[in-house]
Amino acid sequence: MTKAFDNIYWDFLLQIMMNFGFQEHWLKWIFSLIKEPHFSILINEELRGYFRSTRGLQQGDPLSPYLFIILTKILGRGMNHLYVANKIHGLHISSNAPPITHSLFTDDTLLAISLIKHEIKHLLNFLQVYKLTLGQAINRKK
Numbered sequence: 858m859t860k861a862f863d864n865i866y867w868d869f870l871l872q873i874m875m876n877f878g879f880q881e882h883w884l885k886w887i888f889s890l891i892k893e894p895h896f897s898i899l900i901n902e903e904l905r906g907y908f909r910s911t912r913g914l915q916q917g918d919p920l921s922p923y924l925f926i927i928l929t930k931i932l933g934r935g936m937n938h939l940y941v942a943n944k945i946h947g948l949h950i951s952s953n954a955p956p957i958t959h960s961l962f963t964d965d966t967l968l969a970i971s972l973i974k975h976e977i978k979h980l981l982n983f984l985q986v987y988k989l990t991l992g993q994a995i996n997r998k999k
Contacts, residue, residue: 871887936958
């Protein structure tokens with residue numbers, strides 16, 4: 858992902874958390890922590906103005922990695938859905954093991970599909986919807 862923390866849409870994050878069963882008072886508390894930070898710009902060694910962010914998670918905030926992990930569950934569920942719908946086949950490492958479609962690491966994601974045109978198309982379509990819904994862009998250079 859590119860700039861993973863910078864582009865998260867807050868409304869989508871809260872909707873996901875609501876769907877995962879977080880109670881309303883927790884959602885209000887988390888939302889207040891997300892939107893609370895405000896920033897200023899340093900011009901000629903002098904702080905100028907204050908503004909609030911409208912999306913993203915603050916890097917360095919102890920809560921941000923946990924919220925990001927919740928969001929990556931959506932990516933994993935989407936990949937599982939593509940596999941169950943027979944749109945991708947994943948990587949087969951053994952005839953006795955289930956195929957691998959994705960693996961989520963601390964700050965990286967591995968997606969595994971067959972190099973068949975229709976599988977690539979389904980994956981790219983899913984990633985486009987993921988980007989538009991969540992706010993995260995795919996780092997194609999990786």
